[in-house]
Amino acid sequence: MNRIRCMINDRRYEIEGLPPTMSLLHYLRDELHLTGTKEGCNEGDCGACTVIFRDDSGGSPRYRAVNSCLVYLPMLHGKRIYTIEGISQGNERHLVQESILSHYASQCGYCTPGVSMSLFEAAYRHDMKEPWQFVEQMAGNLCRCTGYRPIMECVREVAGQGKDRFVDKLYEPAEGVETLDYRYEDFRCYVPNTLEEALDFRASHVDAQVVSGGTDVGVILNKVGARAHEFLFLCNIRELRQMREESDKLVIGATARLGDVEMFCQDRFKPLGRILRFFSAHQIKQIACMAGSVCGGSPVGDIAPVLAATDSRLCLQSPRGIRKLAFEDFILGYRKTSMEPDELLVGFELPKLDPMARCASYKISKRQELDISSCSCTFYVETDERDVVTCARFAYGGMAAVPGARARRTEAFILGKVWNEENVDEAARQIGEDFHPISDFRASAWYRGEVAANLLRGFYVETLEDRQPKRLYRPASTLQLEI
Template sequence: MGRQPAPPPTVSPDHTVRFLLDGEEVQCSGFAPTTTLLTWLRESRGRCGTKEGCAEGDCGACTVVVAEAVEGRIAWRSVNACIQLLATLHGKALYTVESLREPDGTLHPAQQAMIDCHASQCGFCTPGFVMSLFALYRNQSRADNDAVTDALSGNLCRCTGYRPIVDAAQRMYALPAPAEDADRRARETALYARLQALEGEADLVLAHAQGRYLAPRTLASFANCYADNPDATVLAGGTDIGLWITKHFRPLPLLLHLGRVRELAAIRQHDGALEIGAAVRLEDAFRALVAHYPDAAGLHRRFASLPIRNAGTLCGNIANGSPIGDSMPALIALGAEVVLHRAGQQRRLALEDLYLGYQQKALAAGEFVEAVRIPLPRAAGDVHFRAWKVSRRHDQDISAVFAGFALQYEDGRITRVRLAYGGMAATPRRAYATEAALLGRPFDAAALADARRALQQDFTPLSDVRASAEYRMRVAQNLLTRLQLETSGGARAASSLADLGDGGHASI
């Protein structure tokens, strides 16, 4: 492949991580690149309100809020400090539970509401809940129950119960606003300028005895760095790599972070497709997808938790290639393709062709996923799309089965069909035999029966701690039945499925 020369550097590489903590600039250097934000907060700053619970981004006891400058505004994001690497804070503003109290001791409404509603017992998880509520308070002037439960989807409490915590989420909006909110717009404008100045234009380069960390600023610089160092670990949101550090204690000699590359942070419509760059957060990516495919709303809300979606990226989920990665079956059903990049050269590949086997991908050395392209519907209702997740727990759980379906009809017959499943094989896969059983036919009882039989040709699922092979096959077949009821005019039958929500396991 040809090599795209990087433009001559205009500034020297930066060797110091700079960010704001409570509005004061912090400069960090000389630390191991695998240092997590949680470790730094507790051990270097004594901020012990941020707790370590699970150390894998599940319990929410470590939740903090990060503010960053994004397209002319300040984005406030709740994230898990236990799997957020300290180096990725460069150019951002950080807030912990200790940040919220005003100088005179007045508590933030999110804190005071927790007290007023008796929403804490043992208190271990309470700072994490407060920070999730603080992010909600910053992002929305009021919130309904759906917004509240979504904001708290990454926080677990086993002693208080959620009713008083949800009550506190509503109560905080009725309390007097913090003094700083009086000139909030001016404060955020000033914060935006400070963060842009901290971010700078230089590549970030950190060196330590335990490894190196490179965070290029441009696509050309990133691509050339990876071509020169194909054994580097590409870091996006860190929601998977963070566990390699906290759980597996894996050495990572070279981390190559793509989060500072402007070109990879874009969402755009181009040539009839929605193109989502590799640095786009899952939360932003799903919002863009749901705008065109409203039936992806269940996928959006049930993909992990809000703090995970605020950190992880859609292309990172794709590149990871897990057989239970929830995004891939839905995107495969929609006919998505990935844009692959190596040293200035691009190629496109159908998403289903990216996966060769368990944790095996059709990527050359130094090649990475630059973007994912999702075809847009030509008109409203043109594509009957469904994405259903079946898991033991509704929120923040790993799928037993995930199904993505896309159908098009003409004169009552199926003229185009793409069916994909996760959790049924070593990779996310299309159900080709099942598609063939449906193509060109009305989706009637006979076609459904043939499709259910054909699914057994497509998959031989395994049993594991999440589900047995028999359960997986039965669920996968029953999701076909649900698809037939919802898309073939069976209005009465479909209405009886309204209580299934997003494919809840109890009804399958």
């Protein structure tokens, strides 16, 4: 198969003769002249370009709001997409359009198509019960002139209320597509349906750029251009999206979407569930994956500290077999990993946490959502019956050149000591010996050092009663709503 097959607003499309580096946003606007979808930032930050994906590779079908500026043509293969033009029927407005109208939730209207599509997803979700979920649903949509109050009124009104033709469409069986081998000029994009095909391609094309969710790769594509001419897209491989609970661990597929991982882990593996609440924003989490976060090797990545502090394992696979590595053996240096050229990261094993262990994650950023951490961390502490520390792992992001850097001296200091306020305070003073962070536009070195120490002190206080605290129910954005 060398043509990209997809459905957009219930019309079938077969795409060929276009560069695979073209984003869905530009395909919609420039090729199909569906100009309702707007371009704002072109890097996943504003939500103006939000469209709906029905992608049932893995799990039950669900509408997902995604940023079309970070989705590329090969990723459309086998997908159903809805844009703002496709949700009304003739003169009959969709429920979410009615809601926007009646709440005066649009003024200049530039953000409104994107806002509408995030509301559209909410209309067919039946799991939105807690206040934070309404905030989270809309956090990826910036609006400069209407204010968020009416938009938040809309999401509360429409959530779970979609009872129209889109319910049937959601459950229509997906059309199977064959593995795609798309070529355009000197580009080649391979979109396999199975892991076996992906591994074979990887082994024979070691320079191909691997793409899971494409949110990291996409920002570079949009800003700098293609760094490779061959791409291996993993988005259609169902087995890589699986998540399951075993007696001693959770197994998370490499390309399980972060939004799904967040929900799966919120009670099962709280440090990850909590950090994902404050990771990027909704549309990014509907497509980005853990594999992309870890393989990118960013020193400010928020998932790395969780994996390092909880002693989680990474599963790497090639045609030669599978190997499992502790996170710290995977990271070799600044953006350098121990992955062999023919390997793919295929999954994660998160050990079930001893309920008596203390463990929590924290993220400090200027904004609650859609912001890169100035400092993030996960702490893990085991104590014996006398409250003497028998194991301590303190892993940080944003404090060193490597992701999930351990505060080794601080850990050594607290080991064997009683876990009490005095000793934790003394341990926190050692953080300055462990790290020499940089100053940048996000935070000064001084600030990072102070906050890193204070987070450890805060962890002590927070885990006095609840040893593995869940998500924080902090107010979001600029407004606390009475819900």
